[in-house]
Structures are given as C-alpha cells and as structure tokens.
Amino acid sequence: MSDSFPSAAPPIVELHRITRHFGRKVALDDVSLTIPRGGVFGLIGGNGAGKTTLIKHVLGLFKAQSGTVRVFGLDPIENAVGVLGRIGYLSEERDLPDWMRVSELIRYTQAFYPAWDPRYAEELREAFDLDPLTKVRNLSRGQRARAGLLVALAHRPDLLVLDEPSSGLDPVVRRDILGAIIRTIAEEGRTVLFSSHLLDEVERVADRVAMIHQGRILMSASMDEIHDTHRRVTLRFEGPLPAAPSLVGSLSASGQGAEWTYLCGGESLQLRRAAEALGAKVVDEAALSLDEVFLNRVSR
Template sequence: MGQIVDVIDLSRSFGGKRALDGVSFHAAAGQVYGLVGANGAGKTTLLKHLLGLLRAATGSVRVFDLDPVRDPVGVLSRAGYLSEERELPEWMRVDELMRYTQAFHPTWDAAYARALLESFALDPAKKVKELSKGMRAQAALIAAVAHRPALLVLDEPSSGLDAVVRRDILDAIVRTVADDGRTVIFSSHLLDEVERMSDHVTLMHQGRVMLSGVLDDVRRGYQRSRVRFVEHFEQPPVLETALAMEGGGRTWSVVHSGSLEQFHHSVLARGGEVVDSRDATLEEIFLARAGRSRQPVEAA
C-alpha cells in the first residue's frame, strides 16, 4: 500500500497556546484512520495542515508526496473535505451546489451523486439556506465524496446527522472509499463510531499524540479487569501497569496496559485476585489515557 500522508514532528501555536506539539502521523492507501480526542485536542488543526489551510510552523507535512501549501491544486484536486462548520453557499440550490463542485473535479461521478441525493432524500431544488443542519451535513458530504477522491478528510462527519444516517449511510460511504483502495481520515468525539469504522486509531490530547496504531492492536494492548482484595481500601491501591481505577472497598475495576500476567502478579502482591478480564473498549482506553477516570490512580 502506498503512503498517502506523512506528517513528521509538526508543531503549531495560536496566540501562545500550543495547538500541536511534535505530532507525527502517517496514513496509507485503503485504510480508515480515526482521530479521537476532546475539543481542543488538535484534531481539526492537524486536518487543516493536511489540506494546506494552515502552514507548518515546525516539522513537515506531505500529502501524495506534495507540500499542500506549495501545491494546493495537486493535493486538493485529489482530496475531499467535509469541515465541521459545513460552510456552503447559502444562495445556491442543492443541484447548483453539485454542478458548482463538479466544475472543480474532472473525476466527478454524476450518477453516484444522484444516488446519494436519493439515499438522503434531499430535494435538489431546495436552497442551501432552507436546509436543516442535518440536510446541510448530507449535502456537504455528497459534495466531498462524489468525485471519488483518493483522500477523504472528514471533520466530525456525524455532527447534525441522526443515528440511522450515521450508522447506515455514513458507514457505507466510508467503507466504500477504503474498499476502493482510497484513504479516509476522520475526526470524531463519538468513540463508538471511531471503534466501529476505523482500521487505525490515533488518540490526541492537548496537542500531542498519546497513542496510535492498528485498532485491534491498540485494544489488545489494554484490558479492563475486575479485582477483589482481602483488605478494604479507601483509596485506589497502587498496581503495576494500572492506568485508571473505579470502585471502592474490596472490589475495583481497573483499566491497565501491558502483560496480563504482570498485572496478575501485582494484584496478588497486594493480597487480591483478578476475577475477570476483557479487552478494554476504545472509550475506556481514551478516558484512562486522558486522565479522566473518576478515581485516578496514585503515582507509583
């Protein structure tokens, strides 16, 4: 698979605030990449650098082996972008928006655009300013994907879409792009959506990449275990490889990384036993790594 995106040690500040801090990110063809993080984590700032909307202050950004700032036509002609703001010309009708967008893309697939309009039940004669938030999101999504871009960049694509559209149509579009050998990069605060749709996940927190990898590998690297102790603990007991704990007294639920055997030994040394374990969900990993557990573990 060819490399589509190469970001190396990218940093960016706005008014003295560090939005990106030494971020490296890579994307290959035929894969779906999910960016996870709270508001202000740096996801949108990273995506805007990929499209040449922001210039790298330090580090480097290459898309299709091009600098997106120096060669915007070379990058944008092969990329589709859905922004979180859904900025569309208010005065246009939906069909005019499609023709307008088509003029910039020789690869525009008119039949695919019509099929998507029908799937979303969008009225081509309606003006953009008359569309609801959800309809506006649907129109913007069609404009982003109908020219079948080699790289599809989606910033919070589910914003404004109801659950049925999110799960059925959005999932189908994203999967079709990847199955065609093209690349999708999307950011979302909906962790179940990222877990459902992504091949690869990158967790960002306060402008930094906290973890990044193939989704299945990331999940296998973290477990959630239920632990029972003989002793009663008022505060979370310190355990090796534990990232976050919830519970109280003798029974605790622990999100931990590393070897399950190592964790078992640590629990045993504190007079406890592991009752059961399973792979942690992406949401549990995110909350543990971002330090948002309700009862954080004391430093060892």
C-alpha cells in the same frame, strides 16, 4: 473492514514534528503522525484539542511553523492542485453556497474535479434523499450534511477528510454518514481521516486511531492493538485491603475489601502474571472501550 487495510503502500499522510502557535496558545506541539493508505483513520480528542488545526495542515490551509507535511508524498502548500484534487473534505461547518440549488451545487463542484463520477453523484443524491431543486439555504442541518458528503465523495477521492461530520446531527443522519464512509472504504479501498469527539462512532468504523490532547498525540495504534492492550481486570485478594495494591500497567483502580478493579495498559498474559505475583486471582477481564482508554490516557 477488509483485512487488507491498511495496505503496505507508502503512507498517504506524513506529519513530522509539526508545531503551531496562535499567539501564546500552542495548538500543535511537536506532532508526528503517519496515516497509512486504506481504511479509516480516527482522530479523536476533545474540543480545542488540535484536531481541526492538524487537518488544516493536511489540507494546506495552514503552513507549518516548524516541521514538514506530506500528503501523497507532496507538500500540500507547494503542490496544492496535485494534492487537493485527490481529497474530499467535509467540515463541521458544512460551508456550502446558500443561493445554489442542489443540482447547481453538484454541477458547480463537478467543474473542479476531472475524475467526477456523475452516475455515482446521482446515486448518492437519491440515497441521501436530496431534492435537486431545493436551494441549499432551505436544507435542514441533516440534509446539508448529506449534500456536503455527496460533493466530497462524488469524485471518488483518494483521501476523504471528515472533520466532526456528525456534530449536532440526529442519529439517522449520523448513520447515513457512517454508512457512506464504510461503503467508500469497503468498495474502493480508499482512505478516510475521520475526526470526532464522539468516540463510540469512531470505534465502530475506524481501523486505526490517534488520540490528541492539548496539541499532543497521546497514542496512535490500530483498534485491534488498543483493545488487546487495554483491559479491565478485577482481582480478588486473599483478604480485605485498605487500598488497591500497585499493579504493573495500571491506569486507575477502584473497589474495596478483597476485590479491586483495575483499568490497565498491557497484554492479558502480562497482567495475569502481575496479578499472580500479588497473590491475587483474576475473577473478571474485558477489553476497555475507546472512550475508557481515552479518558484514562487524558487523566494521566
């Protein structure tokens, strides 16, 4: 990703204290989130965590029961035309009209977007190997995902929203989708909101990440910050111990005897000083994966 992302421009999405109930179920619980302009913003969480509900507020499909939503500085419900005309959207369901041919789908979608780029649409169709004469109903799951991504990208949206775009797809199709995301960002400096429970994919493409669990935001930070402040540290003590001593910033610990491994939140220097205070020597240290960070945050 370019070092210029995210830009210093006003944020593209601002959610302030959003709460949403479905009967007795709390889908979003006092959620505040800012998505900066430029780059890929990953929204991660398990099934039922609130990712799709949050996205539907951004798209103006749900009205906030409390709190405010601003996209491009506008309310997406009161200014639906001004907001949705600048958003490209691909959902997990990939709900496309089955009776249309691929060429008809492209022409049909083009009518809704004055900024549609026919040449770019054709480039995407060829890159995604979509036969213009094939009906949508006859497309494979992977081809259907590619067709949905084509019509989401071809008007060069300021904000591309992908809700579990690679769910259930084979690795080749998932690679194509991620490749299209990267090209869109690298070449045009636009913004992607990428929701997924596949944390390894998010880690590969995201500049920033927000973790959501049971309708609450656990943390929101840049990938660099997450890697810098979440470490796996193995300590060797002078003698065997029956249990892991308490370490500042520790999320979990495992081991035995004189050697214990901690998963920690904190800067490397801070953790080393804490280890020294315990009379321990750091024998190994590495950044945690996004998956490890998320699982430990959720367990806490």
